[in-house]
Amino acid sequence: MAATSRVPGFKDRTVEERRRIVTEHTRIPRGDLAALDPAAGLSLAQADHMIENVVGTIGIPVGVATNFTVNGRDRLVPMATEEPSVVAAASNAARMARDHGGFRTSSTGSVMIAQIQLVDVVDPYAARARILESTAEIAALADAQDPMLRSLGGGVRGVDARVVDTRAGRHVIVHLTVDVRDAMGANAVNTMAEAVAPRLAELGAGRALLRILSNKADLRLTRARAVFDAQQLGGPAVVDGIVQASALAEADPYRAATHNKGIMNGVTAVVLATGNDTRAVEAGCHSHAVQNGRYSALSRFEKDATGNLVGTLELPLAVGLVGGATRAHPAARVAIAILGVATATELADVIASVGLAQNLAACRALAAEGIQRGHMSLHARTIAASAGAGPDEIAAVAARLVADRQIRAEHAERVLRGLRGEGDPAAPAAGTALS
Structure with a gap:
């Protein structure tokens, strides 16, 4: 269990510094994190015993979400996802819930x-x-x-x-x-x-x-609840906007599909990191979204008597700590160790909390500034890397893409050529400050 999940500036640290912080906060041996290295994680021999016709493995980034307090205990939460902004958004939403006790959960059993x-x-x-x-x-x-x-x-x-x-x-x-x-x-x-x-x-x-x-695991429900501070969200108008956005997702299946996708961004990332069955969980959750005969939002957001935002979420979560890839995959074992959960119920509690946090973050972005601003700023780093930018060039190229509002591969290539002094008039010269 993490001593505290509140780690200011975690995103600004190097990978090695983050690993050191994780081991200090969770008290797991630092060497155990080697299982998360591409060269030292799941071997071809191990993979060959997990599925048939193996020809290789595929790597997915594993990040650690901070700030989570679940039922009074702080957790650092490993999340496996290829999508930018997911880990940062969940961490930020969890921070907003901390002043009001974090996330509280209940369940119906396994x-x-x-x-x-x-x-x-x-x-x-x-x-x-x-x-x-x-x-x-x-x-x-x-x-x-x-x-x-x-x-x-x-x-x-x-x-x-x-x-x-x-x-x-x-x-x-x-x-x-x-x-x-x-x-x-x-x-x-x-x-x-x-x-x-x-x-x-x-x-x-x-x-x-x-x-x-049956993957309709409606006898294995987990519920999560949290209060998000109105001022940290951006004020009463943002709270009202989130409530209105939630109401639309409850009433309209076209909005509900995207609303629930935001929940699953968080849920699936933790399920995958811990070696659980993402397809089973996703099937269960989406079937639960039509329990009243119409596809609807899995969460609800309301304004409480003090003006703060209250979020609730109910999901069927068929996850475990024994058997399958949870034990067979070395990276999954490390993820469980980082979480510090002792039962499948505790794991489900964390997963539901992350789903609610991720959902809140997406609704807040939509209600306040639009989803693209924060999401595309992080996506720009991926585009910069795919264009060939090195570790010392990615931040500069990404900043220029955001400033130009052209977060596209061809523009990243032009910016990179200019940064390297290769004479592209559409890109900045080497040494030019990008803001």
């Missing part, structure tokens, strides 16, 4: 759903009744597949069955609800579904077809 589809059932409603009469038998059979999970306090929490009309006929769908504890849970519930499918087919007098978890 319960996942497995589905077993029965087809060719002659009497579906009677079949449903027969299955529900055998709930104890089905639960015991499923639990027998994972004694370790049972020993940790997890296991089957319920058995349910539904009759679903489809264009291919009437099916009986059985749900196993399973507390998977600190695992993401896919392997555990899939194994249980496979094990009980033959018995369910007998009880239903039909044929078992699909036997797999």
Whole structure:
């Protein structure tokens, strides 16, 4: 756990200085951060054991978001993303929440759903009744597949069955609800579904077809709440603007899609950094956005009695600390160590908090100055680097691109030639101050 996540000037430090600060604040061995080096992280041999047909690996920048206080504990938060401004925006929003206690969370527990589809059932409603009469038998059979999970306090929490009309006929769908504890849970519930499918087919007098978890993890919800200081946001007008922007995202699916993408910028970055399943989390979150029959915002922003902004967010978060890439990927192990979380619930708490922070930052930029100003200033550095600027040239080239309001690759190349004194009249001469 970080002693404090408030690290002023962190963005202005060198990579080595940032690493030193991270190790000092989290008390993890400094050598462990070597797993984040491109040359020392995931090896080809390790990758070859993780997926099939391996030919290489791809690097994604890993940054550390600062200023986060979650349930009274400070966290430095690793985020893996290729998009400029995401880490900075989350850090800035978390800073605005600190004076009011940071982020507070609640959750419904680590319960996942497995589905077993029965087809060719002659009497579906009677079949449903027969299955529900055998709930104890089905639960015991499923639990027998994972004694370790049972020993940790997890296991089957319920058995349910539904009759679903489809264009291919009437099916009986059985749900196993399973507390998977600190695992993401896919392997555990899939194994249980496979094990009980033959018995369910007998009880239903039909044929078992699909036997797999549902990524609509609406029994595994995490909620985050934070108060953002009105003055730090920019004043009452900005607060009102954010509330109005939030209201549009609640009412209009065209706005909601982009609003929720801002949430997922933060969520996915932490999920990826910690080796969890980004596609499962994204599928769950977007399905949750249509829980009332229309795609809508996952968050809400309101003005409280004192004029400050209150943000709330509810997400299904199927993430874990055991199994999969979380253990197999060396960089993911380091990310978990930096976070200092001990349970899957704590990890979900942080992820939801980052999603809310990221969302607030995007809404504030839209309501105050427009999204492009801050985002494109950071994007200019990426464009400068892609144009061939070296480490000592990137800042100067990026500053000129912003000043010229031409954040494009061809302009970056012209600026770079001028900076190097290569005679491009459209670019500054070498040594020219850029502001």
